[in-house]
Amino acid sequence: MVHNGDKMSEDYIIVTEKLAKTYPGGIKAVKGIDLKIKKGQIYGFLGPNGAGKTTTIKMLSTSIKPTSGTSTIMGYDIIENSMEVRRTIGVVPQDLTTDEDLKGIENLEMVAKFYDMPLNDARKKARELLELVDLTEFGDKYVSTYSGGMRKRLELIVGLIHDPAVLFLDEPTLGLDVQTRTKMWDYIRKIKNEFGMTIVLTSHYLEEVDELADIISIIDHGKIIVTGTSEELKKSLQGDIVEATFASPDQAKVFGAYVNAIDPTFPKENVVRMKVKDSDREVPAIMQYMMKNSLSPTRFNVSKPSLDQVFLDYTGREIREEEAGDTRKMQMNMRRLRR
Amino acid sequence: MSGLIPLTERELKKWYRNPVFFITGLLQPIFWILLFGSSFNLTSVFSGAGAAGTREELAVFGTTSYITFVLGGILTTSSLFTALFSGTSIIFDRRLGNMSRFLVSPIHRSSIVFSKILSTTVRILVQSIILVGAAALIPGGLVLSNGMSLLGVLIIISALIMIAFSFSAIFSIIAIRLKRQETIFGIINLINLPLLFASYALFPSKFFPAWLATVAEYNPVSWSAQAIRYVILNGTLTGSVLQQTMYYMLYLLMLTVFMLVVVYFVSEKEIRD
Ligand SMILES: Nc1ncnc2c1ncn2[C@@H]1O[C@H](COP(=O)(O)OP(=O)(O)OP(=O)(O)O)[C@@H](O)[C@H]1O
Ligand SMILES: [Mg+2]
Numbered sequence A: 001m002v003h004n005g006d007k008m009s010e011d012y013i014i015v016t017e018k019l020a021k022t023y024p025g026g027i028k029a030v031k032g033i034d035l036k037i038k039k040g041q042i043y044g045f046l047g048p049n050g051a052g053k054t055t056t057i058k059m060l061s062t063s064i065k066p067t068s069g070t071s072t073i074m075g076y077d078i079i080e081n082s083m084e085v086r087r088t089i090g091v092v093p094q095d096l097t098t099d100e101d102l103k104g105i106e107n108l109e110m111v112a113k114f115y116d117m118p119l120n121d122a123r124k125k126a127r128e129l130l131e132l133v134d135l136t137e138f139g140d141k142y143v144s145t146y147s148g149g150m151r152k153r154l155e156l157i158v159g160l161i162h163d164p165a166v167l168f169l170d171e172p173t174l175g176l177d178v179q180t181r182t183k184m185w186d187y188i189r190k191i192k193n194e195f196g197m198t199i200v201l202t203s204h205y206l207e208e209v210d211e212l213a214d215i216i217s218i219i220d221h222g223k224i225i226v227t228g229t230s231e232e233l234k235k236s237l238q239g240d241i242v243e244a245t246f247a248s249p250d251q252a253k254v255f256g257a258y259v260n261a262i263d264p265t266f267p268k269e270n271v272v273r274m275k276v277k278d279s280d281r282e283v284p285a286i287m288q289y290m291m292k293n294s295l296s297p298t299r300f301n302v303s304k305p306s307l308d309q310v311f312l313d314y315t316g317r318e319i320r321e322e323e324a325g326d327t328r329k330m331q332m333n334m335r336r337l338r339r
Numbered sequence B: 001m002s003g004l005i006p007l008t009e010r011e012l013k014k015w016y017r018n019p020v021f022f023i024t025g026l027l028q029p030i031f032w033i034l035l036f037g038s039s040f041n042l043t044s045v046f047s048g049a050g051a052a053g054t055r056e057e058l059a060v061f062g063t064t065s066y067i068t069f070v071l072g073g074i075l076t077t078s079s080l081f082t083a084l085f086s087g088t089s090i091i092f093d094r095r096l097g098n099m100s101r102f103l104v105s106p107i108h109r110s111s112i113v114f115s116k117i118l119s120t121t122v123r124i125l126v127q128s129i130i131l132v133g134a135a136a137l138i139p140g141g142l143v144l145s146n147g148m149s150l151l152g153v154l155i156i157i158s159a160l161i162m163i164a165f166s167f168s169a170i171f172s173i174i175a176i177r178l179k180r181q182e183t184i185f186g187i188i189n190l191i192n193l194p195l196l197f198a199s200y201a202l203f204p205s206k207f208f209p210a211w212l213a214t215v216a217e218y219n220p221v222s223w224s225a226q227a228i229r230y231v232i233l234n235g236t237l238t239g240s241v242l243q244q245t246m247y248y249m250l251y252l253l254m255l256t257v258f259m260l261v262v263v264y265f266v267s268e269k270e271i272r273d
Helices: A005-010 A053-060 A082-088 A104-114 A119-132 A148-158 A178-195 A206-212 A230-236 A249-256 A279-292 A307-315 A319-338 B004-017 B019-039 B042-061 B066-096 B098-103 B109-137 B150-175 B181-197 B210-217 B220-234 B239-270
Strands: A012-023 A027-038 A042-046 A068-073 A089-092 A166-170 A198-203 A215-220 A223-228 A240-245 A262-268 A271-276 A299-303
Touching: A012 A053, A012 A198, A027 A053, A027 A068, A027 A198, A027 A215, A027 A223, A042 A206, A053 A068, A053 A166, A053 A198, A082 A089, A089 A148, A104 A119, A104 A148, A104 B004, A119 A148, A119 A178, A148 A178, A178 A198, A178 A206, A198 A206, A206 A307, A215 A230, A215 A307, A223 A230, A223 A307, A230 A307, A240 A279, A249 A262, A249 A271, A271 A279, B004 B019, B004 B109, B019 B066, B019 B109, B066 B098, B066 B109, B066 B150, B066 B181, B066 B220, B098 B109, B109 B150, B109 B239, B150 B181, B150 B220, B150 B239, B220 B239
Parallel strands: A042 A198, A042 A215, A089 A166, A166 A198
Antiparallel strands: A012 A027, A012 A068, A215 A223, A240 A271, A240 A299, A262 A271
């Protein structure tokens, strides 16, 4: 294999440049994002409600047209070659898309026909996928009899029926209970490993993105704020947190004077909290410093920054505040169903 | 159009599996016939005049059975009402999220709308067959006093297909960007009754004031109702009646082709989730 500059760009399955969407009424949902997504990666968008995640996915999956900017998926332009793009990608939209009045298998077969799959292949693939998400016995049941979790699992495999090269998952576990969510993660990992698929995932669950995504982009107010691996993002906060409690305030003061401490604070007189660049390297030095100064903490705690802190640092707000929105959105989905 | 066949299959499955849709769809035409058959009894209206009354009745209606006269109108009207389903089901697909799936699939967007139109046309044809059957069975119902020809049958079927297609297309276009069913029901209330009463569907042209007769001439409901009526009343068409029927068929064809083109372009561009 010869590698040159041109070949390098082929490693990227999705490339976007200044992709933007303004909805009628002047709502700037996405304000120009640049992406480069590598083959075989799980790429996670993390962002609160209204950040522009769904709008981005809808543009990439050709269901709405961008206001400006460009994007290619596997070399196909999302505007010029939208049909080819649709053939290449699988999409699991945020909405529930399966038809309740049809059986699970009928939904899968209908979608397979959209891709001109021969019926025999479609049946075989459908059975395989039902097995993958443990729905084998439910394939012949009407979707109206499915539970919320089963419905989400069916949605997941409808997007896979034609063996897409890229899979878009828009909030795949929205509104699911913790147990079902963990199960969904297993399925998503299985899909990545068994089919070698590139997956673009959106979520506003930190743990989900942390757990699944190889690369994370934090998105807020229609802009990508920062991109990196979970490790990189946490490292970018420049430091782990060390917290120590001492018997006396004097000892605490001495500890606070440690030379490599970043922004030491004293939540209580005898408690010190400080950031250090890299706790793995720093802790031995801290130990020596304490021995040298005869400091003996009653409590000592080192914590790596979590994605929560990353989010807080970059966006200035807690993503958890938004969580109340989930049940609301799920309820909206459900209410739509009952109308 | 890889989407048209699977999407139409879906629509038809949803129709025949849903007992409420299916049974009301079948009962509706029977009600129409029973209602019209008993509330408009021509013979009793004209009977006071004896033999002269019957003659006058024949001159105005072309038959002594009102059901025979009105069947073409009822077939057309019931298509008009059933065609609404193609519009409401587009709105439903959008509300329920199914539309999101269609929009990311490699199918022509127009095939989403054409599948509604096609399946509604099938529904209307099935209803029409039942309606004709009911009209024939009811006492004082359909009488083909001048027989029926193959050309006649073809005219009836093609008139029904064209009017069903056009009405379904109109309601689909209306629904293409709507998010709420209420809106389309409002629009329907606004247009259905004028369409019905400013047409020759229920009464012969002789009953109309001149201005209304002019309006009725341009009303597609009249075209289909009259074409079917001429065939039913005359059996074999000749001379000026044949010519007039062919004109109505031509208008229907032009409307159908026009709607086909409009639906294609509008739905390719405008359909959203
Ligand atoms: N069809 C639309 N018309 C007008 N504005 C819209 C439309 N869809 C989304 N928006 C607006 O665009 C912004 C981004 O919405 P989007 O659905 O992309 O967010 P999101 O990140 O997916 O949020 P969520 O977590 O709630 O799904 C929001 O302010 C939303 O109100
Ligand atoms: Mg969203």
